[in-house]
Amino acid sequence: MRYVSTRGQAPILSFDEAMLTGLARDGGLYVPEAVPTLSQGDIAALAGLPYEEVAFRVMRPFIGDAFSDDDLAGCIERSYQGFGHEARAPLVQLGPNHFLLELFHGPTLAFKDFAMQLIGQLFQLALSRSGQRVTIVGATSGDTGSAAIEAFRGQGNVDVFILYPHGRVSEVQRRQMTTPSETNVHALAVHGDFDDCQAAVKDMFNDFTFRDEVGLAGVNSINWARVLAQVVYYFTAATALGAPHRTVSFTVPTGNFGDIFAGYIARVMGLPIDQLVVATNQNDILHRCLTNGEYRTSGVTPTISPSMDIQVSSNFERVLFDVYDRDGAAVAQLMEELKTKGGFKLSQGALGRLRETFASGRASEAETAATIKAMHHQTGEVLCPHSAVGVRVAGAHLGATPMVTLATAHPAKFPDAVEAATGGRPPLPNRMADLYERPERLTEVANDLSAIETLIRERRTH
Numbered sequence: 001m002r003y004v005s006t007r008g009q010a011p012i013l014s015f016d017e018a019m020l021t022g023l024a025r026d027g028g029l030y031v032p033e034a035v036p037t038l039s040q041g042d043i044a045a046l047a048g049l050p051y052e053e054v055a056f057r058v059m060r061p062f063i064g065d066a067f068s069d070d071d072l073a074g075c076i077e078r079s080y081q082g083f084g085h086e087a088r089a090p091l092v093q094l095g096p097n098h099f100l101l102e103l104f105h106g107p108t109l110a111f112k113d114f115a116m117q118l119i120g121q122l123f124q125l126a127l128s129r130s131g132q133r134v135t136i137v138g139a140t141s142g143d144t145g146s147a148a149i150e151a152f153r154g155q156g157n158v159d160v161f162i163l164y165p166h167g168r169v170s171e172v173q174r175r176q177m178t179t180p181s182e183t184n185v186h187a188l189a190v191h192g193d194f195d196d197c198q199a200a201v202k203d204m205f206n207d208f209t210f211r212d213e214v215g216l217a218g219v220n221s222i223n224w225a226r227v228l229a230q231v232v233y234y235f236t237a238a239t240a241l242g243a244p245h246r247t248v249s250f251t252v253p254t255g256n257f258g259d260i261f262a263g264y265i266a267r268v269m270g271l272p273i274d275q276l277v278v279a280t281n282q283n284d285i286l287h288r289c290l291t292n293g294e295y296r297t298s299g300v301t302p303t304i305s306p307s308m309d310i311q312v313s314s315n316f317e318r319v320l321f322d323v324y325d326r327d328g329a330a331v332a333q334l335m336e337e338l339k340t341k342g343g344f345k346l347s348q349g350a351l352g353r354l355r356e357t358f359a360s361g362r363a364s365e366a367e368t369a370a371t372i373k374a375m376h377h378q379t380g381e382v383l384c385p386h387s388a389v390g391v392r393v394a395g396a397h398l399g400a401t402p403m404v405t406l407a408t409a410h411p412a413k414f415p416d417a418v419e420a421a422t423g424g425r426p427p428l429p430n431r432m433a434d435l436y437e438r439p440e441r442l443t444e445v446a447n448d449l450s451a452i453e454t455l456i457r458e459r460r461t462h
Helices: 015-021 040-044 051-063 069-079 112-130 143-152 171-178 194-206 208-214 224-240 258-269 285-292 316-323 328-341 348-357 365-379 385-397 415-422 449-459
Strands: 003-005 030-032 091-095 098-102 134-139 158-165 185-190 248-253 273-280 294-296 343-345 358-362 403-407 443-445
Touching: 003 015, 015 112, 015 224, 030 224, 040 224, 051 069, 051 224, 069 112, 091 365, 098 224, 098 385, 112 134, 112 143, 112 158, 112 224, 134 143, 134 194, 143 158, 143 171, 143 185, 158 171, 158 194, 158 449, 171 185, 185 194, 185 449, 194 208, 194 449, 208 449, 224 248, 224 258, 248 258, 248 385, 258 273, 258 316, 273 285, 273 385, 285 294, 285 348, 285 358, 316 328, 316 348, 328 343, 348 358, 358 385, 365 385, 365 415, 385 403, 443 449
Parallel strands: 098 403, 134 158, 158 185, 185 443, 248 273, 248 403, 273 358
Antiparallel strands: 003 030, 091 098, 294 343
């Protein structure tokens, strides 16, 4: 199994090499040279299996000889032991043909745990074999950072630096990043928005002197292993609802396009997915692009669903690579236009191919709050604001095909927004009950690449 860059100019790598590399050296993102497929019989056989067994069967074809069967199975088993629900990703019915996929039972109460816990195990195994030491740098709009810190805290061969937008994440999200006491993890509060943090991380990867000096590695959703781990719960949800003998649709609240791209990969693998619905908040660049064919940034507006306050959706590049017939030069040109001109226009052919798979919608702040209130009243289900965006947008796409909306975070991560909508403040799970009492440790830093790189050089373990 080999991995190629979306921009066509980077070395072709194996799975473990692509995982440890993160961003390709040409600035592109790694994708499989060819996506393995599962037969209808293979998919039908997944129904009713434990989550860990489904994860092994879905991921195994992408791994090649990077890890043995026993090593991969062991990593998967350890990854999900700390989840608070035996099903790992349980389905809850909201209404006729509408289901909620609860992805918030992991250690940091967000869907990022499904991928980050696994990537932590895979990194540890790969690094112990090679004797390498790496510096992981990531950008977060809230959930990736806490999931990464949880996955890598205390690991002896890894330093972790997470950049988050100062004052633009929820208090629970911040505290999950700033309260771990292990000295190998660092929370950096950047004076800027998420797109600034993400741009800084990409610039560090493209600064090859710095990249090689500190052994830079990435665990943002630019990392293929992150996307692959998220493919699994599309299979568990769809087979629970009758796939492959029944078609299923999914609505995904997304800002960076990684979670819904995982659904796209599941579809390419053979899972009978009808629609993949992109749900955005008022930072609706993906919805606008699918509507009018133009991807153009317009500034980030803070919302009650801050993890989706994004204008530059990194993983969109991966699907562009496919709809432009895997032409790396064409993708590189689009990304250059985005960088220099603030946007680009899709060709009619590419837009048409996107629309064959993806639909979209947006939810305003008022609609998001109203959805939290209505769902609580009608079903007793308490939604976080991001999940509410998904449920609101899914409502316009319900029909004969079962619709699964991804619930991406626990409501207790966003207690102010939930309390404003429902009148009740969602409590943290017992294992986190003392989160507000734990001491915090963070460093504020200017939105300046040189300053961030200097800080990382000084703080990392030599």
